[in-house]
Amino acid sequence: MKSVDPGQAEALAAIIDQGSFEAAASALSVSPSAISQRIRALEVAVGRPVVTRTRPLRPTDAGEAVIRFARRLELLSADLATELDSARDGPRRRITIVVNGDSLHTWVLPALAQVAGTLQLEILREDEDYSLELLRDGTASAAITSVASPVQGCSSRPLGIMRYVPVCSRDFRDTWFADGATPERLSLAPVVLFDRKDDLQDQYLRSRTRRAVDPPRHYLPAAQEFADAVRLGMGWGLVSEAELRSDPRDLVRLDPGGHVDVPLYWQQWRHGSTALAAVSDAVLRSAALLLRPPVRRSRPRG
Structure with a gap:
């Protein structure tokens, strides 16, 4: 060649x-x-x-x-x-990264604000399970993903665990779960999902019902409005601990011990730049403060 x-x-x-x-x-x-x-x-x-x-x-x-x-x-x-x-008065360097909606809404944006004064940031919102395609095709130079195995030419570093807990409004709990979040009631109660890629609620349902169930579903692809829909009683849903810490009003846990953990990873081009390194450092620092510690592996990835 x-x-x-x-x-x-x-x-x-x-x-x-x-x-x-x-x-x-x-x-x-x-x-x-x-x-x-x-x-x-x-x-x-x-x-x-x-x-x-x-x-x-x-x-x-x-x-x-x-x-x-x-x-x-x-x-x-x-x-x-x-x-x-020679770039003192020239255009700022541009970095494109992919972030899932919940992370962007709760903990990533303050991290990116730390480097926004010297860079141009293009933030693409995509589900953490689907973000690697944008990294693979060159659209983005870094991504927050739930996949640990690095894309070819990239490194992968654990960010931490994002824990989601099932919540609903008090009135919704009294209507649907007066006797607790039983498998029978969970198979009937309306549920709110982010979009059709969102599998979190179904993961929780499978863990509780041990069978395939299909309750009424509402789809609402916006992080802030998702929690608002649950507060308004449209259904129950899985909300991140970070979201509950920042705004716990009018939400109650329908299953005190129930949760779904999503490990998050930072994948970026292996041969990056000083600009990409600055973004990476800011994201990793914020994750260390606001996410649950990552599960340690015997062998590092990437």
Whole structure:
């Protein structure tokens, strides 16, 4: 394989970011034919296609690797500019990370505020079980995820345990769980879920009922409004301990011993930059203060 030209890698990243060859050309201030020529030369260099010619345009596996290279090169170039003191009045470095909604709502944002004065942050909200795809395809350079095994080219570090507990309003408890959160009542009582990817409530139901149940469901994909829906009596739901610490009003635990623990991990590009290191340090410090300690493994991951 020939060496990958940085300009060709930049062109591919722009195509995926902008959604078309024409929009990429406009973003890079070149002609569409120049973009096409760069992609053809890139595919010759790597010996395979780098982008699918479909709608929407998607990178191939080889294209994803090239895009990760382009993103890392962008960060490293910004580091070099800072060292040469030529970026004092230039644009701030941009870091894109993926965060699940509950973490963003409760503990991550104060951590990111510590570095917001020197960086541009793009925060993508995605469920912790699904965030790695954005890391894998080069969209993001770091992610909070529930998966310990690192994506290729990335490191993985444990953040801690995010514990969720089943709660409801007092009136809801009196109506549905007057005799306790029995399997029979749990199979009938309405439940609030974040979205259709949210499996937390079903994990808890399986642990309590030992069978498949399908109670009435409400879907509400917003962290603040999720807890509000539970407070208003729309159903019961699993709320993080961090959420309860910050705002416990009008919520009662329907099962004092019940909980679901979600281990969280910080995955980031192995070869990052000083900017990515600053974001990583801030997130890890905040996690150490606000999450339950991670389960120690005999062998570290990543």
